[in-house]
Amino acid sequence: MSFLPPAVFVTFGGKSNSNESSKRSIPQTIQLHSLLIYHKHKMISYPDQINNLIESFCKLPGIGRKTAERFVFYLIKEEKEELFQFADNLSKLHEANFTCPTCFNFSPRQGLCDICSNKKRDKTQICVVEEFHDLNNIENTKLYNGLYHVLGGKIDPPEGVTAEKLKINELLTRIKNNQIQEIILALNPDIQGEGTILYLRKLLLPLNIKLTLLARGLPMGGNIEYADEVTLANALKGRQQLNN
Numbered sequence: 001m002s003f004l005p006p007a008v009f010v011t012f013g014g015k016s017n018s019n020e021s022s023k024r025s026i027p028q029t030i031q032l033h034s035l036l037i038y039h040k041h042k043m044i045s046y047p048d049q050i051n052n053l054i055e056s057f058c059k060l061p062g063i064g065r066k067t068a069e070r071f072v073f074y075l076i077k078e079e080k081e082e083l084f085q086f087a088d089n090l091s092k093l094h095e096a097n098f099t100c101p102t103c104f105n106f107s108p109r110q111g112l113c114d115i116c117s118n119k120k121r122d123k124t125q126i127c128v129v130e131e132f133h134d135l136n137n138i139e140n141t142k143l144y145n146g147l148y149h150v151l152g153g154k155i156d157p158p159e160g161v162t163a164e165k166l167k168i169n170e171l172l173t174r175i176k177n178n179q180i181q182e183i184i185l186a187l188n189p190d191i192q193g194e195g196t197i198l199y200l201r202k203l204l205l206p207l208n209i210k211l212t213l214l215a216r217g218l219p220m221g222g223n224i225e226y227a228d229e230v231t232l233a234n235a236l237k238g239r240q241q242l243n244n
């Protein structure tokens with residue numbers, strides 16, 4: 001049995017007299033068929049190929065179903081060649097995923113990344129970041145000339161990320177085997193980031209090297225990935241020493 005909800009009439013301006021409103025012109029009286037509202041709550045089913053791609057886009061960070069649908073309906077209109085190129089780029093993503101064995105940054109080749117292999121970089125400083133995109137953002141400030149260490153996340157036990165799953169042991173080995181004079185902790189100022197900073201501070205303080213933290217120009221709960229370059233540059237310049 002199909003359910004058709006009653007039509008809804010909305011009148012703008014004038015008296016609410018029903019006889020008068022029935023005489024109004026179309027722009028004055030707008031008929032909103034509540035069927036539209038009814039449809040909003042109904043799931044629209046797409047062919048499997050479309051649904052599968054929507055589901056794939058939904059897995060990306062920050063992408064909800066509506067945005068995923070917009071992506072898919074944009075792609076449907078694209079030329080076949082464009083779509084093949086898009087699919088080809090996706091399928092080759094893992095092939096190009098070289099990781100620097102020293103700092104765990106992406107590398108364009110097997111072996112050291114461009115930063116670790118650059119002789120002009122200051123080898124006495126290591127800036128510790130959570131992810132590659134944080135490194136990239138700090139690089140864009142053009143204020144830092146030292147090395148990096150990408151932890152691969154932050155300690156977050158409810159999400160199954162323990163200290164052992166991050167590149168913390170590798171960081172300690174790096175510090176012990178090289179002439180490192182300063183470690184800059186550039187982690188996100190959120191609860192997990194703060195927890196990771198405390199954990200690292202405890203491990204690094206006995207090593208007797210300068211330990212600094214980005215100034216809190218970054219808002220609490222903010223993200224280095226999304227910080228503008230001026231805020232990030234100020235945070236870098238105003239970094240605080242943790243062991244003085």
Ligand SMILES: [Zn+2]
Pocket residue numbers: 100101102103104105112113114115116117
């Ligand atoms: Zn590297």
